[in-house]
Amino acid sequence: MDLLPQLQTIFRDVFDNDDITISRETTAKDVEGWDSVQHVNLMLQIETEFRVRFSTAEMAYLKNVGDLVDLLAKKKG
Amino acid sequence: MSFADDYRSLREAGQTDKALALAREVLPRLDGPTAARAGKWILRDLATENPSQKPVRVLLLGQCTTQYLPPLLAAWAWHEGLILDIVDAEYDQILQTLLAQSEAPDLIVLLPWNQRLLAPGDRSPGARLADELEFWRLCWNQIARLQCKAIQIGYDWTGPGGTGYSLSNREGGDIALIREMNRQLLSALPPGTYFVDVESASASLGKHAFYDSRNHLLLRQPFSPDGLSLLARHVAAGIRALTAGRRKVLALDLDNTLWGGVIGETGPQGIAVGGTGLGEAFQLFQIQVKRLRETGILLVALSKNNEEDAKAAFLENDRMVLKLEDFSAFRASWNGKPGELRSVAKELNLGTDSFVFFDDNPAERAHMRAELPEVLTIEAPEDPADFVAALVEALPFETVGLTAADAERSRYYAEEQTRREALTISSSPEDYLRSLGMTARCHALDSSNLDRVTDLVTKTNQFNLTTKRHSRAEIETFAGTPGSVCFAVELADKFGDYGLIAVILALPEAEALRIDTWLMSCRAMGRTVEHFTLNEIARAGRTAGYQRLLAEYFPTAKNAPVASLLTSFGFSGDSPAELDLTSFTPLPHHLTGPAVPPQA
Incomplete structure (x- = not known):
């Protein structure tokens, strides 16, 4: 299942910007406002929508959106 | 449709007032993350939509x-x-x-x-x-x-x-x-x-x-x-x-709110109140309401009923906890409830915004919200067993108690304030900072602290002059570069140890020492740690034979707190700003403690 469209909606909500387009290669540098604070907000929102729970380490370290997609895919089994 | 979708489409259709009314109503049913998003929209839209409300x-x-x-x-x-x-x-x-x-x-x-x-x-x-x-x-x-x-x-x-x-x-x-x-x-x-x-x-x-x-x-x-x-x-x-003060009135529906069943059909002995099970749920709700009455809340009955039928419950069923005399107004009619509530407000000489409305019927609640949004209409749960909790958790009658002891304390604070002004104990930020008993230590970078230092370099947003996100390996290289001045600052005060809170990475450039990274954790801000830190940079720089210290501020969305740091510390010029180390006088600060000489 392609999780990117659903994630993109969450990104647009959390960062309040309907122009955000994400790909597997997107990193925090590419999205305005994606700092450590918004990152946690983003992850909590993803937890709510996907009904998963991230560990502290998973929340703290992600290289890019691709990492996030893989992590979610693994969690959703 | 979710709340978020509804809000967006109302707003896009130019009905921001309706979107805001929706947010106000559904908030108690939203989960935390969604409520936070609603809050962002409310912050954005409310001021422009209601410019007259202060x-x-x-x-x-x-x-x-x-x-x-x-x-x-x-x-x-x-x-x-x-x-x-x-x-x-x-x-x-x-x-x-x-x-x-x-x-x-x-x-x-x-x-x-x-x-x-x-x-x-x-x-x-x-x-x-x-x-x-x-x-x-x-x-x-x-x-x-x-x-x-x-x-x-x-x-x-x-x-x-x-x-x-x-x-x-x-x-x-x-x-x-x-x-x-x-x-x-x-x-x-x-x-x-x-x-x-x-x-x-x-x-x-x-x-x-x-x-x-x-x-x-x-x-x-x-x-x-x-x-x-x-x-x-x-x-x-x-x-x-x-x-706005404590709300003053609780307006209550009767059938299926104060008792189970419709009294016009079952008669006063046929309603569910008291005993065990469902009847007990209604009785417990009445006990809760009675206690509110005892704390000074006025009760109003607001029922679509024949008045005689409605009153019969109170007069003829002795399992009822609430009595007719507990009510400051009793409105049983077939009129609309918002209109009745407005007339009761007028009669009691109270604003409608000091009313709370509790009714099991969703249609009545919607009617009330639509006509009198300033009335706190509580979302009554379907199961009467949950009525007490719903009434309490809506926090409708919270208040600041005022007692004789409170008044006495009022005098104490007035006196205390004068005493402190006389003694000037902590009457200034400087006195407060002095009283913290802060100590600082500088540490050269090594394997014992590189993880924490990297963590600070990766995460620090506010107090960060250049926001360069160096890797652990890069930092290690900087620390090993001959002529570099790299160290971390550890802070403690009388309440405890804050650990490493600041990082300096300064590298040789031509004949000068150039600050590549200067950052500090936000929990150390406002404590003059930055003053101490610059003194240490200057000391280490001079020891290593430098005469000029160069630094730069790269603005980001987050690091406004250090926008004027360099200027206020005596650097002159721009990109890079420069400080003459030969004439530098250490800055005053409120930290003491052994400074381990940073490597140079």
């Missing part, structure tokens, strides 16, 4: 990170019909902010966190309590000086601590310490201050749901989104109580 100016100060609270606070205040203009301070900058505050906001919210009270170390329980109380007293004195309203949030525990549950509530245990702290806070609280009993609020949701240890670790903010939303709800109830 916002309540709130200053939010916390011993933990507070930046997640404003959207939720704005949302819950809007649920109470209030518009807020919220400013929050940096992490753990409560007293510094208060001391520097020249203009009074309408209201100050104080949010403690237990990190200092429960910090490891050998301070006795008594000393811990006294330290905290003394801190809040200093804060309250400042609030007295500013003459604004205040909300003091209490302390809370997230777990029983090392003693386990069986011993935690005994002397010296974490829970005992927290409860004693709250007791002392309450008895010392300046009169007119609203107290948020967060220990009980978190218990109502469950500590494990109210807190999220990941948020504490990653954000210095211990609450889960649901916990934060509930905390905001309690604070908003306090803001309502302090700015």
Whole structure:
């Protein structure tokens, strides 16, 4: 299942910007406002929508959106 | 359609007022993250949509990170019909902010966190309590000086601590310490201050749901989104109580609200009230309402019924807890309820915004909300067993108690303020900082601290001159570069150890020393650590034979706090700014302690 469209909606909500387009290669540098604070907000929102729970380490370290997609895919089994 | 979709489409259709009304209504049913998003939209849309309503100016100060609270606070205040203009301070900058505050906001919210009270170390329980109380007293004195309203949030525990549950509530245990702290806070609280009993609020949701240890670790903010939303709800109830006063009237439906069944069909003996099961649920609800009546809340019956049928329940069924004389007005008719409520308000000479409405019928609630949004219409649950909880948790009648003891304390604070002014104890930020007994140590970078240093380089946003996100390997290379000045600063004060809080990476460039990275954790801000740090850079630079120190400020969305740092510290010029080390005089600061010479 392609999780990117659903994630993109969450990104647009959390960062309040309907122009955000994400790909597997997107990193925090590419999205305005994606700092450590918004990152946690983003992850909590993803937890709510996907009904998963991230560990502290998973929340703290992600290289890019691709990492996030893989992590979610693994969690959703 | 979800709430978020509904809000967006209403707003896009130019009906922002309807979107805001929707947010106000559905807020109690939203989960924490969604409520926070609603709060952001409310903050964005409310001021432009209601330019005539004067916002309540709130200053939010916390011993933990507070930046997640404003959207939720704005949302819950809007649920109470209030518009807020919220400013929050940096992490753990409560007293510094208060001391520097020249203009009074309408209201100050104080949010403690237990990190200092429960910090490891050998301070006795008594000393811990006294330290905290003394801190809040200093804060309250400042609030007295500013003459604004205040909300003091209490302390809370997230777990029983090392003693386990069986011993935690005994002397010296974490829970005992927290409860004693709250007791002392309450008895010392300046009169007119609203107290948020967060220990009980978190218990109502469950500590494990109210807190999220990941948020504490990653954000210095211990609450889960649901916990934060509930905390905001309690604070908003306090803001309502302090700015608009306690609500005064509870308007109640009768059939299926005060008793089970329709009295017009079953007669006064056929209704469900008393006994066990369903009837008991209605009886317990009546007991709750009766107790509200005893605290001074006026009761109004608002029923679509024949008056004679409705009154028969009170006159003929002796299992009824509420009696006819408990009601200040009794309206049983076939008229619309908003109209009846308006007429009762007129009769009692009260504003409709001091009314609370409880009705099991969703259509009646919708009607009331549509016509009188200022009435607090409680979302009655389907099961009458949950009525009591719904009535309590909606926080409709929260208030600031005022007793004789309160009045006496009022005098105490007036005197205390004069005493402090005479003695000038902590009457300035400098005195406060001196009283903290801060010590600092500089550490050369090595394998024992590189992980923490890398962590700071990766995460620090605010106090960060250049925001260069170097890798661990790069930092290690810098530290090993001949002629470089790289070190980290460790900070402690009389309350505890803050660990490594600042990092300097300075490299040789031509004949000069150039600061590549200068950052500091936000919890060390406002303590003159940066003054100490520059002195150490200068000392190490001079020792290594440099005459000129170069530095640069790269603006980002977050690092405005250091925009004028270099200029204020005597650097001249731009990109790079330059400091003459030969004529540099060390900056004054409030830290003491052994400075291990950084490598050079």
